Amino acid sequence: MPEALDPLRQGLADLGRSRRIRAWAAGALRGLAAWLLLVLAAVILDAAWPLPTAGRWAMLGILLGLLPVLVLMRRSRNRASEREMLGDARTLECAAHDHANALVNGVQVGPMQHQTGDAFAATLAQRAHQRGLTRFEQADRDAVIDRRTLHRQAGNLYAAAAAWLIVMLIHPGLLGGGLVRVGLPWGDHPPFALTELEVTIDPAQPTVGDDVSVTATTAGKIAETATIVQLDAEDRAQRRWPMSARPQSHGSFSHAFVNVREPIRFRVEAGDARSRVYTITPRLADESAGAPDATASAIPDTQDAAEAPVEAGGGSVASMLPDIYERLNDLIDRAASLQERAAQLAEGPASDAQREAWREAMAALDTDLGAFQQDAAALAGDVRGEADRHDEPVRGQLQRLADAIEALGLCRTGACPSPMAAPDSAGPTPKTGQGAGAGVGAGGGELGPAGQWAAGVRDAGRGAVTTLRAQRQRLDQALAGGGRLDPDAEADTPSRPEPDVATGAAEQQQDTADPDRRLREAILDQAPPAYRELTDQYFDRLATEAE
Known part of the structure; x- marks a missing residue:
């Protein structure tokens, strides 16, 4: 009988193959559980100490390199070796308490029945082979196949999966964002x-x-x-x-x-x-037309000068005065932010629970307004110094820009009343120039002094954005060379009078005698440039009718 057809050796070979497959599966489960825990540790490490891009690349390489090593470290062979076959036979004998070594003798002596020419030796070999085959059929094969190890490693994999589940329940974003950061290190992924x-x-x-x-x-x-x-x-x-x-x-x-x-x-x-x-x-x-809109010529001249296009010639504020341009844009952005915040605060808190947050926001607005006024004053001084280094019309426009900055309503707004009155408390009538509806809260009641102050900041911020945009546009026109300066530039921007001790008292007396003068100046300061002349004419007509 050829060795390949020996039922004893074939049975032991099949038994060994089943044992090796289960051993490999147990090792793969153990390696996969360890790899999952390593990935979880990498995610937690990156969450605790955010790794740079290079560190995440290295982490990904290590994890990808360990995966086949841990999972495939025990590979299965197609054929069992003689040593493994004898080892399985000995294991079965020990489990059956067979001290005659029938299985081992059958494996070792059985092939001699086809290899020897001695009839007596062949008969002995055949008997040994038959006894081994009989013992193999009676043996408990579970003694060789280790199922407990496979079950134990499956439990380890379940434990690793449970660890992932616990982390996901504690904070879902940890796994979601962490896996993306570790798995895609080349992308823009914020840290956990x-x-x-x-x-x-x-x-x-x-x-x-x-x-x-x-x-x-x-x-x-x-x-x-x-x-x-x-x-x-x-x-x-x-x-x-x-x-x-x-x-x-x-x-x-x-x-x-x-x-x-x-x-x-x-x-x-x-x-x-x-x-x-x-x-x-x-x-x-x-964008689809690729050219200016054909209806652009139909737009009336009442559009804000800050939005009008500039015909570039010699240069622009951004190219010739980069520092002033950047600081001017910063003032515009901050004025818009102050306007938006003041508009929200002027309505007062929605409930008593938010009253403290409202007070803190008012204090922050007051602080930011003070910083805005300081930076605006510094910019106005630097603009005047820059004006001395230029000729007309740039010099005049820079001086008008400095005047406009110093005349902004935001720069003339005082500090927030302290202590801050609650929004629903009765307060004095809002000051002239703080805007329509400044004394009325979101609920229809009268605002306290702090709410009136926020309404004034809101209106002054709106006027500051409009004025600074217009001045930036006119300065662009002056620097462009071929651009045309607005002939009403001086009329649009209140000039900054030089301080005069002799006339100070007279001006104060005039303000007291004519309370509508401050309201008129505030409205003119906030109105778009194209409407200021009409607004001025309207006030003149009201004054004439009153006389």
Whole structure:
């Protein structure tokens, strides 16, 4: 009988193959459980100490390299060796308490019945083979096949899966964001944070010149502050804008980009959270046409001068006066932010539970207003110094810009009344020039002094944005060479009178005698340039009719 057809050896070979497959499966389960725990440890490590891109690349390489090593370290052979076959036979004998070694003799002596020429030796070999085959058929084969190890390693895999489930239940974002960061190290994936951050941009697809509002809403661990970080092409921080808290929505912040004309790359940082990088790309009003809108010529001349296009000639504020241009844009952005925050605060808190948050937001607004006034005064002084180095018409326009900055309503607004009166408390009549409806709260009741002050900041901020935009546009026209200066520039911007001790008392007496004068100046300061002449004529007509 050929060796390949020996039923005893074939049976032991099949038994050994089954044993090896189960041993390999147990090893694979053990390796997979260990690999899953390593991945979980890598995610937790990256969450505790955010790894740089190179570190995450190295972590991914290590994990991918360990996977085949741990899972495939015990591979199955197609054929059993003689040594393994004898070992399985001995294991079966021990389990059956067979001290005659019938299985071992059958394996070792059985093949001699076909190899020897001695009839007596062949007969002995045949008998040994038959006894071994009989013992093999009676043996308990579970003694060789280790099922307990396989079950134990399956339990280890279940334990690793349970660890993943526990982490996912504790904080779902840990696994979701962590796996993305470790598995895709080349992408822009913010590190894990207990604060969940959601960023919305309105409008999502702005056109050139639009104001874009960015809102950040936090959940989980609520953040106390939020900041917009503007980035360059290499993701390096260039500027930071503190976002204003929304008093009626706890954990929500907003910021307005005014007159967006170029792409802005930024991310939002709130508490320990950081968003991905966003890009605001303003598009033309009619990109499909590829040319200016044919109806543009039909637009009346009453549009805001800050939005009118400039015919480039010799240069622009951005190219010739980059420092002033950047600081002027910063003032515009901050004025818009102050306006937005004051508009929310002027309505008062929605409930008594939010009253303390309202007071804190008012204090922050007062602090930011003071910083705005200091920076505006510094910019006005630098603009006057720059004006001395230029000829007309740039010199005159720079001087008018400095006058306009110093005459801004925001720069003339005093500090917030202290102590702050509650929004529903009765307060004095709002001061002249603080805007229509400044003394009326969201509920229809009278605002206290703090609410009236916020309403005044709101209206002054709106006027500051309009005035600074117009002055920036006129300065662009002056620097362009071929541009035409607005002949009403001086009339549009209140001039800054030189302090005169002799006339100071007279001016104060005139303000007291004519209370409508301050209201008239405030309204003219806030009105768009195209409407200021009409507004001035309207006040003249009212004065004539009163006489």
